Amino acid sequence: MGRLNIIFGLFFVCLKLLSIRADDSCDESKCPGPIAYYESLGCLPVRKKPEDCCAYKYNCTEVESRSLDKCYVNNHSYDLGEKLKDEDANPCDIGCTCLMSYTDIAAFNCAIVDCFQGPAKPGCYRKNSPSNCCPGEEVCPENPEDRATCVVDGKAYKDGEYFNDPSDPDKNCICQPGYEGKNVEPFCVTPKHPYCQPDFRHRDDVVNNCAPVYYSSQSPQTSCSVFSRCQNNNDTIITNQDKSSQQDNDVICKFGTLIMHHGDKLNQATDYSSVCVKCVCEVGPVPTCQRLPDDKCDVTNHPPFNSFD
Numbered sequence: 001m002g003r004l005n006i007i008f009g010l011f012f013v014c015l016k017l018l019s020i021r022a023d024d025s026c027d028e029s030k031c032p033g034p035i036a037y038y039e040s041l042g043c044l045p046v047r048k049k050p051e052d053c054c055a056y057k058y059n060c061t062e063v064e065s066r067s068l069d070k071c072y073v074n075n076h077s078y079d080l081g082e083k084l085k086d087e088d089a090n091p092c093d094i095g096c097t098c099l100m101s102y103t104d105i106a107a108f109n110c111a112i113v114d115c116f117q118g119p120a121k122p123g124c125y126r127k128n129s130p131s132n133c134c135p136g137e138e139v140c141p142e143n144p145e146d147r148a149t150c151v152v153d154g155k156a157y158k159d160g161e162y163f164n165d166p167s168d169p170d171k172n173c174i175c176q177p178g179y180e181g182k183n184v185e186p187f188c189v190t191p192k193h194p195y196c197q198p199d200f201r202h203r204d205d206v207v208n209n210c211a212p213v214y215y216s217s218q219s220p221q222t223s224c225s226v227f228s229r230c231q232n233n234n235d236t237i238i239t240n241q242d243k244s245s246q247q248d249n250d251v252i253c254k255f256g257t258l259i260m261h262h263g264d265k266l267n268q269a270t271d272y273s274s275v276c277v278k279c280v281c282e283v284g285p286v287p288t289c290q291r292l293p294d295d296k297c298d299v300t301n302h303p304p305f306n307s308f309d
């Protein structure tokens with residue numbers, strides 16, 4: 001009897017776990033596509049069924065309809081010559097103005113901030129704050145115990161160290177004296193606009209349908225892309241031959257002037273930004289591009305590139 005009870009109990013636990021998974025365990029970081037890119041751009045997820053966890057494509061029509069002679073951040077548009085308001089500025093957005101680029105595409109142009117102050121001396125550390133762009137003053141406590149600590153989710157951080165708010169991954173938090181477990185200012189701040197907002201400074205890449213590229217160690221779901229791949233004359237589409245995986249007929253990806261269908265790939269090594277970079281149309285309208293790991297592809301092995309291409 002006792003044994004049957006245990007088995008029944010285990011079965012029940014399994015059922016319960018399964019039902020939790022089905023209910024609210026939607027972990028978007030496991031969904032395909034450059035999701036962080038879409039979200040920081042302001043594209044809307046489109047799901048086949050409302051209860052689906054993952055979007056199968058994104059709707060970027062609002063982004064695409066934006067005027068080329070205005071700049072955009074959050075829900076605000078800025079005219080040429082207008083300065084970025086504090087309410088829309090992150091700590092490192094210093095002296096930003098909406099300007100026309102030489103390709104006639106407006107974007108924010110900001111002061112170049114050079115924070116480098118060198119590493120702290122042994123036994124010392126820098127006071128940091130999520131509201132400041134650069135690391136703060138160096139302090140050298142007489143006793144290491146004098147350095148404040150913060151306990152977050154059972155883990156200890158020291159004064160000046162960065163930590164994540166488990167309940168809000170968008171927040172930037174830094175341990176500072178006086179922290180009492182509340183992830184509020186001045187310990188944590190929510191960025192005024194996404195840090196990797198692709199059209200804030202490098203809008204040409206967005207307007208020209210370049211694709212964000214991620215390192216092999218990065219997650220396209222949660223990371224900022226490192227660089228973009230933009231179309232050149234040697235780029236071609238490798239059509240997906242597997243018709244069975246072409247169910248998503250209405251998923252297309254735009255790459256420059258090329259239109260890819262679901263499952264289509266781009267060729268590689270047509271310029272430096274596509275060496276060892278695998279691009280596939282998964283969740284349109286932007287192809288998912290990721291650098292292959294070094295043990296799978298040698299980045300030094302490519303045809304000579306004409307730097308004027």
Ligand SMILES: *[C@@H]1O[C@H](CO)[C@@H](O)[C@H](O)[C@H]1NC(C)=O
Nearest residue numbers: 044046058059060061062063
């Ligand atoms: C895309 O989103 C816009 C709102 O930004 C909406 O008006 C439009 O109908 C949507 N398009 C599709 C195809 O869902």
Ligand SMILES: *[C@@H]1O[C@H](CO)[C@@H](O)[C@H](O)[C@H]1NC(C)=O
Nearest residue numbers: 042073074075076192193194
């Ligand atoms: C942008 O504005 C719309 C309507 O005006 C609103 O629903 C939306 O929440 C706003 N988004 C942000 C990020 O402020």
Ligand SMILES: *[C@@H]1O[C@H](CO)[C@@H](O)[C@H](O)[C@H]1NC(C)=O
Nearest residue numbers: 234269270271303304305306
């Ligand atoms: C690009 O294509 C041209 C011919 O169309 C060829 O001569 C050149 O080698 C190609 N460049 C690369 C990097 O593949």
